[in-house]
Amino acid sequence: MASELYLITPPRLPDVAAFCEDLAAALDAGPVACLQLRLKDVEDDAILRAADAILPVCHQRGVPLLMNDRPDLAITSGCDGCHVGQSDTPYAQARKLMGPGAQIGVTCKNSRHLAMEAGEAGADYVAFGAFFPSSTKDETTMASVEVLEWWAEMMTVPCVAIGGITQQNCAPLVEAGADFLAVINAVWGYPDGPAAGVRAFEAVLKG
Numbered sequence: 001m002a003s004e005l006y007l008i009t010p011p012r013l014p015d016v017a018a019f020c021e022d023l024a025a026a027l028d029a030g031p032v033a034c035l036q037l038r039l040k041d042v043e044d045d046a047i048l049r050a051a052d053a054i055l056p057v058c059h060q061r062g063v064p065l066l067m068n069d070r071p072d073l074a075i076t077s078g079c080d081g082c083h084v085g086q087s088d089t090p091y092a093q094a095r096k097l098m099g100p101g102a103q104i105g106v107t108c109k110n111s112r113h114l115a116m117e118a119g120e121a122g123a124d125y126v127a128f129g130a131f132f133p134s135s136t137k138d139e140t141t142m143a144s145v146e147v148l149e150w151w152a153e154m155m156t157v158p159c160v161a162i163g164g165i166t167q168q169n170c171a172p173l174v175e176a177g178a179d180f181l182a183v184i185n186a187v188w189g190y191p192d193g194p195a196a197g198v199r200a201f202e203a204v205l206k207g
């Protein structure tokens with residue numbers, strides 16, 4: 001069973017140029033399946049400026065960029081897709097806006113029902129979480145490895161695990177069948193820097 005790293009940006013990027021250097025180093029350090037641009041409480045203009053700078057760093061390395069929450073900004077900025085939660089633009093509307101070629105993922109918390117709905121509607125992946133307490137997001141819903149095991153056993157649509165995942169605690173999620181591990185703090189806040197954080201995930205995930 002193999003899981004891939006799904007990297008998400010920190011929620012604020014006060015220095016986009018500096019972030020792009022860290023990002024390039026992180027993407028060059030080991031395999032990263034995709035990047036999600038997830039800026040919170042940030043003006044649309046700043047999101048678009050960040051996307052403009054980040055997109056070439058990703059595309060030069062063959063890494064798709066997904067926009068969090070906002071299919072409209074995903075289109076304006078040329079992102080490859082978007083991620084929508086249960087309080088964001090509904091999946092069907094995001095798909096209508098972005099078209100059949102976009103990669104669109106949906107938050108399903110700990111819900112088999114939400115995941116089946118999203119999978120049947122055509123989502124490219126379903127995301128379960130939070131599996132561990134997260135220092136990045138106050139998340140009231142906690143998810144169990146059983147939902148991952150069940151999904152991986154029954155369904156073909158890929159599943160993402162998110163929430164407090166680190167190089168040290170991810171093994172049960174990998175074993176349960178998570179196709180992707182979505183991570184923020186364990187890479188950007190890694191003590192030896194983001195590139196070392198990606199290398200540390202690579203060491204665990206290829207094991």
Ligand SMILES: Cc1ncc(COP(=O)(O)OP(=O)(O)O)c(N)n1
Pocket residue numbers: 036038068069083084085086087088105106107127128129137160162182
């Ligand atoms: C891959 C992935 N999974 C879940 C989320 C969370 O989405 P959402 O519930 O809409 O919460 P916010 O990220 O918008 O705070 C995600 N972004 N990515």
Ligand SMILES: Cc1ncsc1CCOP(=O)(O)O
Pocket residue numbers: 129130133134135136137139162163164165182183184185186
């Ligand atoms: C966006 C999101 N959704 C559920 S937990 C979470 C935050 C994940 O960040 P971290 O990997 O730092 O816990």
Ligand SMILES: [Mg+2]
Pocket residue numbers: 068069083084085086088
């Ligand atoms: Mg959201």
